[in-house]
Amino acid sequence: MEKKEHYHTRARRALEDFFSSHPDACFTARDIIHTEGLSLSEPTVFRLLSQMTEDGVIERFLPEEGGGASYRWNECAGKGHFHLKCDVCGELICADCDFLSEMEKHFSSEHGFELDSDRTVFYGKCEKCRKKETK
Amino acid sequence: MEKKEHYHTRARRALEDFFSSHPDACFTARDIIHTEGLSLSEPTVFRLLSQMTEDGVIERFLPEEGGGASYRWNECAGKGHFHLKCDVCGELICADCDFLSEMEKHFSSEHGFELDSDRTVFYGKCEKCRKKETK
DNA sequence: CTAAGTGCAAAATGTTTGCATACTT
DNA sequence: AAGTATGCAAACATTTTGCACTTAG
Numbered sequence: 274m275e276k277k278e279h280y281h282t283r284a285r286r287a288l289e290d291f292f293s294s295h296p297d298a299c300f301t302a303r304d305i306i307h308t309e310g311l312s313l314s315e316p317t318v319f320r321l322l323s324q325m326t327e328d329g330v331i332e333r334f335l336p337e338e339g340g341g342a343s344y345r346w347n348e349c350a351g352k353g354h355f356h357l358k359c360d361v362c363g364e365l366i367c368a369d370c371d372f373l374s375e376m377e378k379h380f381s382s383e384h385g386f387e388l389d390s391d392r393t394v395f396y397g398k399c400e401k402c403r404k405k406e407t408k
Numbered sequence: 409m410e411k412k413e414h415y416h417t418r419a420r421r422a423l424e425d426f427f428s429s430h431p432d433a434c435f436t437a438r439d440i441i442h443t444e445g446l447s448l449s450e451p452t453v454f455r456l457l458s459q460m461t462e463d464g465v466i467e468r469f470l471p472e473e474g475g476g477a478s479y480r481w482n483e484c485a486g487k488g489h490f491h492l493k494c495d496v497c498g499e500l501i502c503a504d505c506d507f508l509s510e511m512e513k514h515f516s517s518e519h520g521f522e523l524d525s526d527r528t529v530f531y532g533k534c535e536k537c538r539k540k541e542t543k
Numbered sequence: 544c545t546a547a548g549t550g551c552a553a554a555a556t557g558t559t560t561g562c563a564t565a566c567t568t
Numbered sequence: 569a570a571g572t573a574t575g576c577a578a579a580c581a582t583t584t585t586g587c588a589c590t591t592a593g
Contacts, residue, residue, distance in 0.1 A: 280547055280592045302582075314550045319583060321548095335470045339558095341582050357521050366521075372514050379507050385535030386492050386501075396527040400520030415567045415572055437557075449575045454558060456573095474583095476557050548591070555584070566573070 279324065287311050288321050292331055292346040299334065299343040299365060334358075334365065334394065355390045359399035366399060414459065419452050427466055427481040434469065434478040434500055469493075469500065469529065490525045494534035501534060 279285065291311060292300075305311060305318050313321075322344055326333040332347045334356075349367055357366040373390055380386040398406075414420065426446060427435075437453050440446060448456075457479055461468040467482045469491075484502055492501040508525055515521040533541075 278547075278593090282548060282592070284549075315582095316551085316584075317549060335472075336582095337470075339581085357515070357519060359521075360524065360527075366519075368519060370518060372518065376511065380492070380530065380532070383505060383507065384492060384501075384503060385538065386494075386530070387533040387538055388530055389495065389532045392495075392531040393529070395515065395521070395523055397515070397524045398522040403520065403522055413568095413572075417566070417573060419574070450557095451559075451576085452574060471557090474556085544593100546591105546593085549589080551587090551589105553585085556582080557580100558582100559580070560578085562576090564574080564576105566571105568569105568571085 279328075284313050284317050285321060287313065288318075288325065289330065292325075292344070296346045296348055299345045301341050301343045303341065332391075356394045357399065358394050358396050359402055360396055361398055361402035364399055364401075365394075414463075419448050420456060422446050422448065423453075423456050423460065424465065427460075427479070431481045431483055434480045436476050436478045438476060467526075472498075491529045492534065493529050493531050494537055495531055496533055496537035499534055499536075500529075 288305070288311070291305070291308070302315075302318050302322060305322075306313065306315055322331070322333070325331045326344065329347055331344045334343050334345070336342055337358075345365065349369065354367055354369040355373060357368055358364070359366070377388045377390065380388045423440070423446070426440070426443070437450075437457060440453050440457075441448065441450055457466070457468070460466045461479065464482055466479045469478050469480070471477055472493075480500065484504065489502055489504040490508060492503055493499070494501070512523045512525065515523045
């Protein structure tokens, strides 16, 4: 639970700028390594991604199919929210509504389970993709 | 959506037997490869795990930290259920209660999201581990 | 000056593929 | 006989490590 000391280096700033200027998009380590403007080495990218995830600056999402973990700017840090991931278009939707506390209550009282909503990802099909299909 | 034809081979039977006789435990490909009684090669294990997951015989869970994906006998195949994964002891609990349809209803009406409950894993802390901590 | 960060090369993991052989149907 | 499965070796992809060097505080 101790905050580690981080120097403000070029690499760290570059990554923070990169994520914060694409707040809704997910990137893999690979994406970042191959982004021209950044030119960061593999170890540096993985090290920074891990640190920034631990610090809550970005969020980490596990790989679905091929490829590695993906990361995204964490706008709603610590706010209590949940994620909806569309299996069709791949979009990751950040949701925040009252139902969350209802879910937490249910899991706690009925299953004795303390839900960590920030880490839980709901899979399914998003509104856009559902509409497309019923055409 | 077409069912692929599968031969009943020694390897396939061995894996099915293995999973069905440990219905509550999760195994990685690595675990299986190193299980003495089975003696299956790496490619065979990965190929079978993929096929059996597609066919719904087993369930696949993505890696949390280190290690690869883990697999488990799918007892509640197609029954509509959800999973609670304890971050502390790692246990994966299979839950099946009425709240599920309530959740589906909420996501559908409020978020336009069609939930695939079978694939969704809730992270948090299970009853046992919560009790342990408050000692 | 000291602690932390960086890049390179190499290693460790997890998973997949090409291909010749063996098994199921 | 035809189609699928297997094992080996090798390829691939992702992530980590060791180490010499640089940079921030």
